Amino acid sequence: MKAEKLTRRDWLKLGAAGAAGLSGATILDLASRGGARNALAAHGLTSGAIKHGAVLDHQQDMGVVGTTATQDDFDPGTFLTHFDYGEVQIRSDGRTVRHWDVVAVDRDIQIAPGVWFPAWTYNGQVPGPTFRCTEGDILRVEFTNAGSHPHTIHFHGTHPTEMDGVEPIVQPGEKFTYEFEAKPFGLHLYHCHTMPLKRHIHKGLYGTFIVDPPEGREPAREMVMVMNAFDSNLDTENEVYAVNTAAFYHDEHPIRVGVNDLCRVYLVNVTEFDPVNSFHLHAGMFRVYKTGTQMDRYELTDTIMMCQGERHILEFNLENPGSHMFHAHQSEFAELGWLGAFEAVENLAADEGAPMHSYV
Amino acid sequence: MKVHPCTLMSDHNIEKDTVQQTMAQSPISGHPQAKRTSRTNRWILGLFPVALLAGISVLFLRNDPTAQFRAAFPPVEELTIERVSFPEAGIMRVHVVNGGPESVTIAQVLVDDAYWQFKIDRDPTVPRLNSATLELNYPWVEGEPHLISLITSTGLTFEYEVAVATESPRLNAQYLTIFGLLGLYAGVVPVLLGLLWYPFLRRIDRKWVHFYLSLTLGLLAFLLFDTFEHTLEASAMVAEGFEAVGLIALGILGAVVGLRAIGQLGRDKSAPTSGLTIAYMIAIGIGLHNLGEGLAIGAAYALGEIALGSFLVIGFALHNTTEGLAIVAPIADKRPALWNFIAMGMIAGLPTILGAWAGGFSYSPITATFFLALGAGAILQVIIEVSKLVQRSWPKGLFTPLNAMGLIIGMVIMYVTALMVTA
Numbered sequence: 001m002k003a004e005k006l007t008r009r010d011w012l013k014l015g016a017a018g019a020a021g022l023s024g025a026t027i028l029d030l031a032s033r034g035g036a037r038n039a040l041a042a043h044g045l046t047s048g049a050i051k052h053g054a055v056l057d058h059q060q061d062m063g064v065v066g067t068t069a070t071q072d073d074f075d076p077g078t079f080l081t082h083f084d085y086g087e088v089q090i091r092s093d094g095r096t097v098r099h100w101d102v103v104a105v106d107r108d109i110q111i112a113p114g115v116w117f118p119a120w121t122y123n124g125q126v127p128g129p130t131f132r133c134t135e136g137d138i139l140r141v142e143f144t145n146a147g148s149h150p151h152t153i154h155f156h157g158t159h160p161t162e163m164d165g166v167e168p169i170v171q172p173g174e175k176f177t178y179e180f181e182a183k184p185f186g187l188h189l190y191h192c193h194t195m196p197l198k199r200h201i202h203k204g205l206y207g208t209f210i211v212d213p214p215e216g217r218e219p220a221r222e223m224v225m226v227m228n229a230f231d232s233n234l235d236t237e238n239e240v241y242a243v244n245t246a247a248f249y250h251d252e253h254p255i256r257v258g259v260n261d262l263c264r265v266y267l268v269n270v271t272e273f274d275p276v277n278s279f280h281l282h283a284g285m286f287r288v289y290k291t292g293t294q295m296d297r298y299e300l301t302d303t304i305m306m307c308q309g310e311r312h313i314l315e316f317n318l319e320n321p322g323s324h325m326f327h328a329h330q331s332e333f334a335e336l337g338w339l340g341a342f343e344a345v346e347n348l349a350a351d352e353g354a355p356m357h358s359y360v
Numbered sequence: 361m362k363v364h365p366c367t368l369m370s371d372h373n374i375e376k377d378t379v380q381q382t383m384a385q386s387p388i389s390g391h392p393q394a395k396r397t398s399r400t401n402r403w404i405l406g407l408f409p410v411a412l413l414a415g416i417s418v419l420f421l422r423n424d425p426t427a428q429f430r431a432a433f434p435p436v437e438e439l440t441i442e443r444v445s446f447p448e449a450g451i452m453r454v455h456v457v458n459g460g461p462e463s464v465t466i467a468q469v470l471v472d473d474a475y476w477q478f479k480i481d482r483d484p485t486v487p488r489l490n491s492a493t494l495e496l497n498y499p500w501v502e503g504e505p506h507l508i509s510l511i512t513s514t515g516l517t518f519e520y521e522v523a524v525a526t527e528s529p530r531l532n533a534q535y536l537t538i539f540g541l542l543g544l545y546a547g548v549v550p551v552l553l554g555l556l557w558y559p560f561l562r563r564i565d566r567k568w569v570h571f572y573l574s575l576t577l578g579l580l581a582f583l584l585f586d587t588f589e590h591t592l593e594a595s596a597m598v599a600e601g602f603e604a605v606g607l608i609a610l611g612i613l614g615a616v617v618g619l620r621a622i623g624q625l626g627r628d629k630s631a632p633t634s635g636l637t638i639a640y641m642i643a644i645g646i647g648l649h650n651l652g653e654g655l656a657i658g659a660a661y662a663l664g665e666i667a668l669g670s671f672l673v674i675g676f677a678l679h680n681t682t683e684g685l686a687i688v689a690p691i692a693d694k695r696p697a698l699w700n701f702i703a704m705g706m707i708a709g710l711p712t713i714l715g716a717w718a719g720g721f722s723y724s725p726i727t728a729t730f731f732l733a734l735g736a737g738a739i740l741q742v743i744i745e746v747s748k749l750v751q752r753s754w755p756k757g758l759f760t761p762l763n764a765m766g767l768i769i770g771m772v773i774m775y776v777t778a779l780m781v782t783a
Contacts, residue, residue: 113467118515233515233517239517
């Protein structure tokens, strides 16, 4: 693999030098290969998004590639393992109150190398922040609409109907505070519920909402994966599919996990325009806890299909070291960006790779 | 003694011209200084609006009142994939032109709904009216369709559908021969064969000569519509910024005027165009038409749109044999030297070979549109000349029942033989 890569790059450099000498033109190498792509190549295939030459060389040399490397404050690699617990206060009755400020803003986001999408966002990122709390917590979400269109935040789960995020519609410049008790425990989501709904969702107004059981869960390497897609030319068909927005991100940056370590994926599907999306794991099986609302009932499989709004907790231990691809088992989605890999490593430290999450 | 009215007329004209000239010259010859001043003045007067326009343009660009509109809209992007070629197994080349008002950055390429790696022969930001070639290592499938889609930095997509993928002709002896033979069989040979009707035309009654001239008109009328249709077809592929309509107008009118001017070179303006001149004009017109036809055959083959069956070549041959008849009809009552026939045959036939080469190796919708329009214009001008010839030499006029029948039969012949080449 290494040798082939070198040969290819050397050839391209020769080509560029030759062309520059002859005509002053430059040949830009737009190819790059990540971990999962190597797995593909092993099957005699190549696929994937590419970076422009200089960036690529830099990225390969540094070992840091990122479809969103040029984006200042959103990195899918960080997003994957980041949970936002809000500002915590203990009320006089002993209950935990969590406070979040959420601002809706219009913003161009990078969905594939060099491809920009005019998104509507919560806090300037797509997906929005991953809110995390424990069952029974009091949640207070202060929502400010700084966007160009009216928006709301509709949380899934149980709450008073006036906190449902359908009414009132928050006009640009206005505010609304959602306040409710977190229940039931499980994996939920939130999204804008303003009409036209399709547009408000596919433009990027969604995020993950995790309610932990009071007793917590077994420590695991935890990750959030929001299966999303982007209709970049606005023809109601998606051009880019991904988990956490950036096409092929975890193909370029395989997620490092420890061999036999418990891994937990909070998987949410918000894909617009397509009826379903799916998740398939290579070289291993996972337990599916549907909606994460039951601790002891699961199904063992390696492929799970989900409609929009469905979300499941996946748990698995990778028994064998090496690259484990994961991708949508709609090949079309996989080739349009929804493809990545876990790199299972022996004796990985608890804080390395996707860090081990402990419940307190 | 009889005085020819024409002579009188022209004498009179000359006299008038002389008077006018004298009058016009007098102030200039009287004041040599004024002559120079007026020339400078004329330059100033001529350039004044240009300078003013330049000034206004600078002012406009400095303080652009449209800026506030532009901010609200995303940039207008217009990429056109002119051609996708398959130089060898596993390699695909995409030829792109930016025909839009602004630069466009090609960010990604999708082949059959999958992101695919590519190399580009320039900076991925393609300025207006510039082109780029992308190369992909894609395992394309012989005989199957492929959909190529370019994604720009703003997420817009520009698509191109390859109807049937097939290895593109390479510029080598084999393909030069294939296209050369194709042009020879479809263009050169049939036209020369058609010229062999000359002895036959010489031996028939004058009435029938005019029947065949009308038949020629019918053939040409059909070719006019046919060429025009091909022009429009090719122009649909031209990138917007290259103004296909302007190109067509330029081609058609350029050919009409140009051919007319050529026809008048080195002869008295008042004399009618001779039959031989008209024959040459027809040869040029048909040559341009055949250039377009060659382009179409070559491109269709290269783009995998036709299989080169022997039936197709025979069809073209039949279709084009009638073109030879069209050339010799106006000279049925003349006796031109033999080399004229060879020259006319080459003028009319050889462009098929050139067209097939150009179309097969590097088809460009822009040049194709222009040459096809040129062909349409040339045929139009030839139709005008042949009509005048019939009208002039046949006292019963252009549309006698027999001539009308000839015209219609001509079109029917073309229609029927065209059915054989529906590629």
